[in-house]
Amino acid sequence: MTDTAKFIYSDAYSQYDFGATHPFNPVRLRATKSLIDALHLVSDDQLVLPAPATIDDLVRAHHRSYIDMVQHFTNLEDVSNPTLLKRAAAYGLGTEDDPVFPGMHDAARLAVGGTLAAAQVIAQGEAMHALNLAGGLHHAKAAQASGFCIYNDLTVAIHWLREKTQWRIAYIDTDAHHGDGVQQAFYDDPHVLTISFHETGQYLFPGTGSVEETGTGAGQGYALNVPLRPYTDNQSWLECLERIVPAALQHFQPDIIISQHGCDGHYWDPLTDLFATTDFYAKVPALVHQWAHTYAHGRWLATGGGGYEIWRVVPRAWTLLWAEMSDQSLDVNTPLPQSWLDTWQPLSSPPLPTTFFDPPESFPPVAQSFAITQQNRETVDRLKRLIPWL
Ligand SMILES: [Zn+2]
Ligand SMILES: [Zn+2]
Numbered sequence: 001m002t003d004t005a006k007f008i009y010s011d012a013y014s015q016y017d018f019g020a021t022h023p024f025n026p027v028r029l030r031a032t033k034s035l036i037d038a039l040h041l042v043s044d045d046q047l048v049l050p051a052p053a054t055i056d057d058l059v060r061a062h063h064r065s066y067i068d069m070v071q072h073f074t075n076l077e078d079v080s081n082p083t084l085l086k087r088a089a090a091y092g093l094g095t096e097d098d099p100v101f102p103g104m105h106d107a108a109r110l111a112v113g114g115t116l117a118a119a120q121v122i123a124q125g126e127a128m129h130a131l132n133l134a135g136g137l138h139h140a141k142a143a144q145a146s147g148f149c150i151y152n153d154l155t156v157a158i159h160w161l162r163e164k165t166q167w168r169i170a171y172i173d174t175d176a177h178h179g180d181g182v183q184q185a186f187y188d189d190p191h192v193l194t195i196s197f198h199e200t201g202q203y204l205f206p207g208t209g210s211v212e213e214t215g216t217g218a219g220q221g222y223a224l225n226v227p228l229r230p231y232t233d234n235q236s237w238l239e240c241l242e243r244i245v246p247a248a249l250q251h252f253q254p255d256i257i258i259s260q261h262g263c264d265g266h267y268w269d270p271l272t273d274l275f276a277t278t279d280f281y282a283k284v285p286a287l288v289h290q291w292a293h294t295y296a297h298g299r300w301l302a303t304g305g306g307g308y309e310i311w312r313v314v315p316r317a318w319t320l321l322w323a324e325m326s327d328q329s330l331d332v333n334t335p336l337p338q339s340w341l342d343t344w345q346p347l348s349s350p351p352l353p354t355t356f357f358d359p360p361e362s363f364p365p366v367a368q369s370f371a372i373t374q375q376n377r378e379t380v381d382r383l384k385r386l387i388p389w390l
Helices: 011-015 027-038 064-071 082-089 104-123 153-165 180-185 234-252 278-295 314-325 338-347 369-386
Strands: 005-008 129-132 169-173 192-199 223-228 256-260 300-303
Touching: 005 104, 005 314, 011 027, 011 104, 027 314, 027 338, 064 104, 104 129, 104 153, 104 300, 129 314, 153 169, 153 180, 153 256, 153 300, 169 234, 180 192, 192 234, 223 234, 223 369, 234 278, 234 369, 256 278, 278 300, 278 314, 300 314
Parallel strands: 005 129, 129 300, 169 192, 169 256, 192 223, 256 300
Antiparallel strands: none
């Protein structure tokens, strides 16, 4: 098997759209793909067009009654039908976070199909690495839409891989929010290790992800959580990753790493309080890539996730991710192509950055930085005391 990478993408991804005022804006995927194309980072033979996930795929992770409910919303009358909306509310649908829209089933199952396509190319040995930026919908539960996530592509793909390959799967989540849906799906499963780094649930949705959540039954010890203090910076977050992940992978011996790369922990992200910069979003993929080759036979499936500064942050963060996966030299000093800036600047009120590098002077250090780093260290120490093999 060669060290090749596939980029899973469809223009139809942009149909996953909760409306103009909703923060989860699919234009971020187009802006990212446009930046990747402007830098000539993806070739025709790397591109894979996903097929929508089928009902048989979705039932691996979701109750049939929930899928039926999502399927009800096909046209404009459905989304304003009060009887239907009342029934949908029991499934977390029709809320401010997860409004209903016509065609939501087809839009959501295409995002799942993308992560399944990534799993398939790796399982079949066509590529070592595969990326689905429309995936990473880590909050969706078996019978519940949550946090902008309708179907959980990660849970579906992990179940699919377990069924087809029996691989041991390590899931690493660096979205600013706790990866609660994936954790819940495999909480009692010793074959799936979930590790989530996120802003502490004391201050941020979904409120879970404390150090004490470590799995149950046979899965005891196979769910790891590092809740970070608000205003955590690159250095402290990376230190937490390095103190936990290699030891966990060394012990767990995964056959594949699946990573979720939500970039909503960036300083400029409007929904969270973490202080990462693009330097972090270059270093995390580099670490995960190295870990995949060291601990997981080189197999690495990556997805997108959250990211709500859709012009200044998401395109750069996820282009850095793809460049790393596909072994193309791109560093934080690479300038952004003028053609890309000309296309997207009119849509962003703040001026777009002109390099991948976030100049440190734009991110003044916080006074409590030392205390925050210490508190995160203590959190990692607590986790290490709870899990003897860490
Ligand atoms: Zn590689
Ligand atoms: Zn998030």
